[in-house]
Amino acid sequence: MPTEAKRSDISRRWDTPIRYPDPDVIILDPRFARIVLPNAAIDRVATGFRFTEGPVWFGDGRYLLFSDIPSDRIYRWDEITNAVSVFREPSHYANGNTRDRQGRLLTCEHDTQRLTRTEHDGTVVVLADSWEGRKLTGPNDVVVKSDGTIWFSDNGAATRGNYLGHTAPQEVPFRVYRLDPRSNSMTIAIDDMVRPNGLAFSPDETRLYVVDTPHDRPKSTRVYDIVDNGTRAVNGRVFFDGEGWADGIRCDTQGNVWCGFSGGVGEDGVAVFAPDGTLIGRILLPERCANVCFGGRKRNRLFMAASQSVYALYVEAQGATVG
Numbered sequence: 001m002p003t004e005a006k007r008s009d010i011s012r013r014w015d016t017p018i019r020y021p022d023p024d025v026i027i028l029d030p031r032f033a034r035i036v037l038p039n040a041a042i043d044r045v046a047t048g049f050r051f052t053e054g055p056v057w058f059g060d061g062r063y064l065l066f067s068d069i070p071s072d073r074i075y076r077w078d079e080i081t082n083a084v085s086v087f088r089e090p091s092h093y094a095n096g097n098t099r100d101r102q103g104r105l106l107t108c109e110h111d112t113q114r115l116t117r118t119e120h121d122g123t124v125v126v127l128a129d130s131w132e133g134r135k136l137t138g139p140n141d142v143v144v145k146s147d148g149t150i151w152f153s154d155n156g157a158a159t160r161g162n163y164l165g166h167t168a169p170q171e172v173p174f175r176v177y178r179l180d181p182r183s184n185s186m187t188i189a190i191d192d193m194v195r196p197n198g199l200a201f202s203p204d205e206t207r208l209y210v211v212d213t214p215h216d217r218p219k220s221t222r223v224y225d226i227v228d229n230g231t232r233a234v235n236g237r238v239f240f241d242g243e244g245w246a247d248g249i250r251c252d253t254q255g256n257v258w259c260g261f262s263g264g265v266g267e268d269g270v271a272v273f274a275p276d277g278t279l280i281g282r283i284l285l286p287e288r289c290a291n292v293c294f295g296g297r298k299r300n301r302l303f304m305a306a307s308q309s310v311y312a313l314y315v316e317a318q319g320a321t322v323g
Helices: none
Strands: 025-027 043-047 052-058 063-068 073-078 084-088 094-099 105-109 114-118 124-128 139-144 150-154 175-180 185-190 196-201 207-212 220-227 232-241 245-251 257-262 269-273 279-284 291-295 301-306 309-314
Touching: 043 073, 052 105, 052 291, 052 301, 052 309, 063 094, 063 301, 094 139, 105 139, 114 139, 124 175, 139 196, 150 196, 175 196, 185 207, 185 232, 196 257, 207 232, 207 245, 220 245, 245 291, 257 291, 257 301, 269 301
Parallel strands: 052 094, 196 245
Antiparallel strands: 025 279, 043 309, 052 063, 063 073, 073 084, 094 105, 105 114, 114 124, 139 150, 150 175, 175 185, 196 207, 207 220, 220 232, 245 257, 257 269, 269 279, 291 301, 301 309
16 A cells, blocks of 8 residues: 655654654645644654554543553553553463443453453453354453443454463354343454454444454455344445555544554555545654554544554544443
């Protein structure tokens, strides 16, 4: 997925000022120009990790949580002090994180192959670890719908080796599940993907975007219609594919899809697509970006978990309150 303009110097120094506008924020369509700022630069807010993932914003405390999977930790970055501290160790090789409608932390744990919820008092509750008596392959990413249901991908990344979890046999197919915590019932939401990964609801919850990341064939991002009172995902079709591929994704309030993106040297970072599937902009980073989320006091600061670092950029878009 080549851009019309690439970073002029991929060895950009992150400890020196950048002349506005930031040359690594690439406008490919007028729609992107309206939601990025000419006087905001990409910040590297934390670095020195192994594989960052699962950023989630806690506005009530003004901090960001994110996973460092191989280090077996969840870290906390404080917006006020810029301090980084360990939030949880061991994290059971946590990957994706989000919050439920009550503000509780939901976490995909690779090493235990389970989805958990952290109560407000710190108690950890297991929400899902099996399907019909067989062990899940390892929840990967998770989103929550406005009705409180939890949708998560289970794709085997946890059980392929010790770096991101451990080695274990695959007992169930790779799928997306829908969990209703009120009735403790779980159903299969999507079973027509090779390896479902990041996922996000559109702001009106009529669509679910899901990334498919098989190892031995082209990767793509698909979109599904949500039907039957929000309980089923149907009519899956390609939203975008091509050179490079997405991982974790989030939507803004206008329905644009912001994707952690792997495109190769000079093309890694974030790719932004309009609801019609047009690539409208890029945010170039010196590392592969695995996942993103919106945060800050006005939900207009994009946080990017990218390999060994976490980056942030103020934008004029705001993150959707769902998924």
